[in-house]
Amino acid sequence: MARPVRFNLITKDTSDRGINQVDLPQGHMGEGFFATSLDKVVGLARKNSIWPLPFATSCCGIEFMATMGSHYDLARFGSERVGFSPRQCDLLMVMGTIAKKMGPVVRQVYLQMAEPRWVMAVGACASSGGIFDTYSVLQGIDQVVPVDVYVPGCPPRPEAIIDGVLKIQDLVHNESLRRRNSEQYKALLEGYGIQ
């Protein structure tokens, strides 16, 4: 039975009521089985269940609140669950100006996150210090933690933040399971004095 009121009349497929499913990874399918590589399954699962940790210090944080709200709805991308403990989260989203005194706090939060972990610098201040070219402001969080995705803007619109999350999803999806053990990755962390 059709619902009495339906606002969105143009959907791709009316039979599934607008519910989208992710595409199957490459593999072999037969009756009652589906075979693919573990990498792809793990990447698929991780990609669509990222738990973000919002580290919001200023106006970019307000844009993030709009992003989490019903209008832009980050939950569509599997990031419904915003965690406020770094120990549970996969993605550190630093949004806003980080003063030099806050630098060790960002670093501490990063250290408390379990591998695999990703970092997104949202906005000009987190990426480069922005307009605050001054003695008291950290000139980009990449001075204290490694950053995966930078989102430009001052502040970036919610669409830009979502685009950044999609870029993170691409990284998560395509990352080799052994990347975190690679020499290159260890050298990167070594460069930040982590382990």
Place this chain on the structure above:
Amino acid sequence: MPITHEHIKEKLSTHLGEHLVAWEESYGMACATVKAEHNLKTLTFLHDEPSLGFRFLTDLTAVHYPDRKGEELAVVYHLHNLVENTRLRIKIYVPIETPNVYTATGLFSGANWMERETYDFFGVNFVGHPNLIRVLNVDEMDYFPLRKEYPLEDQTRIDKDDEMFGR
């Protein structure tokens, strides 16, 4: 009924004599400049004298005047008589080589963090302060950022060059 500036000036000059260096009334607010070593004597007198009663320290900060040789750093006290609603500024000047000023924490507990902040940004050494360490800037900072000889911009950056960023 606010206290008149004449009354404050008369009381101060009687009490301090020649240690009251200058007196000005800019924009309707009185400002007395006294000798640096008499700052506590002045503040205590203004605090205790019944007809003055400046018992609230609104603000304490410093100004750096690089051109005034021998008195480069000015420490400014903003005082307020809350009963009569009268405000007063007290200024003292100290040389930048030996910026020693007696602490006002014994008189105003609120001066504690204000003096730490003034030390943090200008390097004024408040003699007798119980805990004179930085309060706002990072502990590793090895200079006093609001002194005029230090540029505003963060000097650790190498990718922001003069051509593009007008440094």
